[in-house]
Every structure is written in structure tokens, then in C-alpha cells.
Amino acid sequence: MTIALSRRAFVRAGLTAAGGLAVAALVPGFAAAAIASGEPWGSDAAFGPEVGPFVVVGPDNSITLRIAKAEMGQGVLTALAMILAEELMCDASKVRVEYASAHRNLVDGNVYQSMGTGGSSSVRRSRVFLQQAGASARERLIAAAAAQWGAAAEACVASGGVVRHEASGRAATYGELAGAAARITLPTEPAIKTPDRFALIGSPLKRFDTPLKATGAARFGIDVKLPGMAYAAVANCPVFGGRLRSCDASKVTARRGVLAVLPVTNGVAVAADNFWRAKEALAALPIDWDFGPAASTDSAQFRAEYRAALDGPLADGGGHGDIAAALASPGKRVEALYEVPYLAHAPMEPLNATAHWTADRIDVWMGTQFPEQAIQLAAQAGGVDPAKVTVHNCYLGGGFGRRAVNDELTQAVEISKALGRPAKVVWTREEDIRSDRYRPQAALRMRAALNGDGAPAGFEFTTAVGSITRSLGWGKVENGVERQAVEGLANCPYRAGALKVLVNLRNTHVPVMFWRSVGSSQNAFALESFIDEVAHAAGRDPVEYRRALLADRPDFLAVLDALAERSGWGKPLPKDVGRGIAIHESFGTIVGEVAEVSVRSGEVKVERVVACVDCGHLVNPLTAAMQIESAVLYGLTAALFGEITIRDGRVEQGNFDSYPIARMADAPRIETHFVLSGGDKWGGLGEPGTPPIAPAIANAIFALTGKRIRALPLKNAALGA
Incomplete structure (x- = not known):
């Protein structure tokens, strides 16, 4: 279809x-x-x-x-x-x-x-x-x-x-x-x-x-207006884990429209009779922060720490067979290190929440992915029984996981309670990007031992990545392994004599959370790039090599074969265009993607993407195709540009000038084809289209230039030389 x-x-x-x-x-x-x-x-x-x-x-x-x-x-x-x-x-x-x-x-x-x-x-x-x-x-x-x-x-x-x-x-x-x-x-x-x-x-x-x-009739959280509502701008501590030491409210309280300067969870807020006045007063407010010990950290330090973490201590993330014997056997060895940075969610609608606290109930208006948890957060912040909280959920101007934990809601309830009137909190774009809960940074070391015919005797995948469970405070991680850290690795579909996944969960002071496709976003990049490297070492075509390793997976083969046909794999391309492939399963859905990529004067341009999808069944084919297209573009943005960097403990990026997203000129032609297996399979669609796009692009660049991309984003790759 x-x-x-x-x-x-x-x-x-x-x-x-x-x-x-x-x-x-x-x-x-x-x-x-x-x-x-x-x-x-x-x-x-x-x-x-x-x-x-x-x-x-x-x-x-x-x-x-x-x-x-x-x-x-x-x-x-x-x-x-x-x-x-x-x-x-x-x-x-x-x-x-x-x-x-x-x-x-x-x-x-x-x-x-x-x-x-x-x-x-x-x-x-x-x-x-x-x-x-x-x-x-x-x-x-x-x-x-x-x-x-x-x-x-x-x-x-x-x-x-x-x-x-x-x-x-x-x-x-x-x-x-x-x-x-x-x-x-x-x-x-x-x-x-x-x-x-x-x-x-x-x-x-x-x-x-x-x-x-x-x-324009649809009501998003940012559209909410209530009688007598105060507007609040918030400054969170620029260094995660730091705290507000003091601020000189007298410098701004005489400004027109300013109602109050208030401490809130993670920072300080200025409330006024409109948002612009609140924002401008906040910018003029002298604030003294206690940044804490993390103020001396930076991205170069983190990168070295994640690389070092690959050498242990390591937890057992699963596998089969005797990997030690496979790696000790005669034959070719392939090894590569892949790295990905922190990524922001950057929804088009920045975080916001409106709360009206009274002694006997709290009403909340916002866009949230988890209204049940929002009730609990509001109740805790406002000191009422959860049964006395009503969440009026609005349309969400993008979520991607960020609106699953509502930091802005806690602040809105605190301000409403302090003022005794409805209060609307809006995080500026800069606050939204600098106070996010990010896709984890990670380093992955991939090893393969090949038999004489090029078939893998064994794979060893080692990942050092931040723990989302620990960062969210959701409890301990048993045995040092969490599902999102190993998804796509522990269930690697490629046939090999042995497989071993090793894990080092390592958190910095930077909070991490679920990001569109979660662990598959970095794991698919490493695995599918590495499979291409292994195919090259074996002297095999990337599609044919995958087909041989997927002989036991007819569901993968159906998608792979459809993808090869629909994309015209093997057919001639213009001399300045390369073609790359990746296939990955996440959230119960297999998605294969072929990217056709040009590199001119060092600039990467994705010209065409073909996606083939098996989610079992479709409810609405139109919205299903839209979700794949959206996921491709979201992953393409991250692959080309996405990077959150830390200097002096704080996020350097603040708006779309320094954290760019793909624009119309960057968007490729996307073709989506559904290869539905039916049966009892009902897979998800919002996220599975994201993981394959980065490795497909990287593999296309290798096909065109002979240069391997092992670290994202591509804007940092030296492709002009």
C-alpha cells in the first residue's frame, strides 16, 4: 500500500x-x-x-x-x-x-x-x-x-x-x-x-x-486565557542541580504590570499582567545562583567519560552463544566506535501550563502526554487531594516525550497558589531548550568476528549511556541494565553464532528522558552503520548481506525485499548521489529506509527517502503515512544538526539559530509503502520511522565518498576535504 x-x-x-x-x-x-x-x-x-x-x-x-x-x-x-x-x-x-x-x-x-x-x-x-x-x-x-x-x-x-x-x-x-x-x-x-x-x-x-x-479554532495550552489571569516567565537554574541563592526583586517590582517575584521549583518567576512584561522584568532581575559542583563540566569531558565507560564495569545486557570463543576464533575482525550527543525535544509549542489553585480544588489547562501524572504533580505542588484536581488537556503542539513529565505544571500551581489567582507559565524557547530533559548522550563500541565466508561468528555490542530510569527518579535499575538502553541491540535480528550486549549506565548532571524512539534512536544508528561496515569487510552488497543474515526472519525479509524494489536498489544514480539502507524494529513495527544523499562543498543534502513499513495492520492509512514522514524528518533533523553541548555546566544552545531544525529546503522527497503482515501484529507508528534514517544517511555518505560517519551530527563531519 x-x-x-x-x-x-x-x-x-x-x-x-x-x-x-x-x-x-x-x-x-x-x-x-x-x-x-x-x-x-x-x-x-x-x-x-x-x-x-x-x-x-x-x-x-x-x-x-x-x-x-x-x-x-x-x-x-x-x-x-x-x-x-x-x-x-x-x-x-x-x-x-x-x-x-x-x-x-x-x-x-x-x-x-x-x-x-x-x-x-x-x-x-x-x-x-x-x-x-x-x-x-x-x-x-x-x-x-x-x-x-x-x-x-x-x-x-x-x-x-x-x-x-x-x-x-x-x-x-x-x-x-x-x-x-x-x-x-x-x-x-x-x-x-x-x-x-x-x-x-x-x-x-x-x-x-x-x-x-x-x-485557528483549536485550543492549545498556550492559547488559554482566564479572567484575572497572571502571566509568568520563569528562569530555571542554568546548571542542572543548582539552586536559587537570592534575587533582588526590588529592581523590577516597580515596573509597569509586574505583580510579584516568586521562587519556584528549580528557579525563579516573575508574574505580571501580560507575558511580555513578565519576560522583560525577568531579564532585568539580578539573580544569584548557586551552580553547584557541576558548573565545571563540559561536553569534551563527557565524551571522554563515555568512551572510558566502555571499558567497564559492564553489566550483562543479554545475548546467546559463546562470544569469547567467537572473538578468539581465526577470521577477520571488525570494530567501530559510534557516538551520539544529547538531543533536545524542541516541540514547536514551548512548555506552558495554566493553573487555578483554590483551597478546595485545582484546575489545570495544558497539553500533557500523561494527564494522570499531571494530576499527581498538581496535587503535590498545591497541597490538595488528587481527587480535587481537574486537568483540562489541550491540543499539544508537539510532544516527542517531553510532555510526559510536566515541570512547568509544578511551577504554575506554585505561582497560582502564591498569588491567589489563575496563573499561566510560559517557558521561552531558550528556557525550553536549556531546561529540557534530553535524549541521552551515548558511546557504543561494536565488534564482529567473521568466518572465512564473511558470515558473523559473533557480535559484541557495548553501550555506555545515561539511565532514563535513574534520571527520572523512578527507582533502581536492577542488574545495571534498563530496557531502553539495549532495545535494538539485545534483540538484534541478524543471525550470528554468538551475541553479547554489555552495558554501562552512566549519568551526568544533565537530566535525560524519553525522546522520539528512545534507545532505538542511538542503537539503530550504531547497529545499522556497523552492519554496513561488516558487509563491506565481507565484500558483500549491503542489501544482500542483510538478506543472508535475516534468513530466519521472514518479516524482516519481506520489508527488506520491498524496500530494495521500491527504492531501485542497485540501479544507477547521478555521480554525486549515494544510496544507503537501514532497517530496524521498534515498538512492534519494522521500518526499512533507503536514503539518497548528495554531498556538495561539504554540505549533505538528503534528496529522497523511501520507507517500507510492517506494522501488521493499519487503522488509518493517511495518518499512518504522515507519522512515518514526520518521524523521518524528526530523525533527519537530529542526524544533520541535532546537538546539545555543555560548557561550564550549562547548555550552550538556546533557540533555533543554535539548535536548528530541518527546513523546507532540507526536506527530501519521502515515499512510504506499507508491507503489512497482518495476523496478530499491531505495531506502533509514531516513533519507528525515526531510528533508520540516521544510519541510512550515514551509509549513503560512505557509498558516495568512502568516508564513514561514526559520530553525529553530520554538521560536524569533515566532508569537504
């Missing part, structure tokens, strides 16, 4: 005579579904009879589907609503979509299950219970109609928002039946559809939130 989408064509097709936007119909009868309003957060109170916590049916036959995951550009509101609607058999012209209430989930026994959005898990971990919720609601509506008519439920069918008894010709709308259906308890839950019976899932559908975002 190949997906091509023209944003301009969609907007043009969606324009109505009234000058607004309409969601175009690609699936008959499911065209008019939309978000209930620009404010996506739902209410704790039902708008009509609930036919289960996910489904509300109004007397006007309107249907509200509640979604328990955050929409941050990945299309999850549309995909999850499609899963519900597949089973509900509803009248799509009456459908609306909103966020489920995290407060209700807390006080009502987790009726929405986990509401966290991350790990490419929204579809793969929600599908079954959402199908069940839709099927249960449908059967309760049928049961209500059957009871009303004195008919057998088996003789009634539901479709298009209507239940019919075909033998008698009677029919009733969902709205007419909802009240009775809400009171019905089914003796057993109905079976859900299998993929061969899907009518809606798997069909391309335009995203429901696009019209609101195109017209």
Missing part, C-alpha cells in the same frame, strides 16, 4: 461555499465526524445517556466518542474514534470526539484505563478494549430495542445509528434507545470483529482535528 497526500489538495477540497472547512468524505457515511469544539477536553458530566464511559448518545441522536489519548499531531483522535465507530455502527454524521476525563478515570476505577500517550502505544494497546467498548454499546442498544419490541436481540441489527427489526419493519434511532440502553447490563460481552470483517478500520480518512487547526 502506497500513500500520497497533498496538503494543498486537502484544503482545497475541504473548502465550503460558506468559506469554512469540511472534512471530505473518503469513507461513505463517516464524513462529518468532528471534534466537539476547539476545546478538546471533555466534561465529567455526560451530555446524554452514557452507553458505556466511551460513548454518549444524545436525544438528538448525536454521538460523542471519548478518547483517552492525547492528540499531539499524530492523528490519534481520528484513529481511535474509528476503532470505536467500527463496532458501534453509528451514524457518522452525528459523531463528535472529545478527550476523556482524567479526573473521572482517577475517581471511577480507571474506566478509561491508562491515559498516557507514549511508546507508540495508542492504537496497539487501546484497540482491543476500544473495540470492546464499541461492541458493548452496540449490543446494549440492540438489547434495549429488542426489549421494547418484545423481539429476540438476535433478530435485530444495528447500522448507521439505527436499530432495526427487519421481520416487522420496526426501527429506532440510537438517541431514542440510549436511555434504556444505559440501564442494561449484558450477561456476557460480545465478541469483537476480526480484521477480515472491518468496514472502517483500514480505510483512509482525513483527520477530524484538521479543520479546527486550519482555522
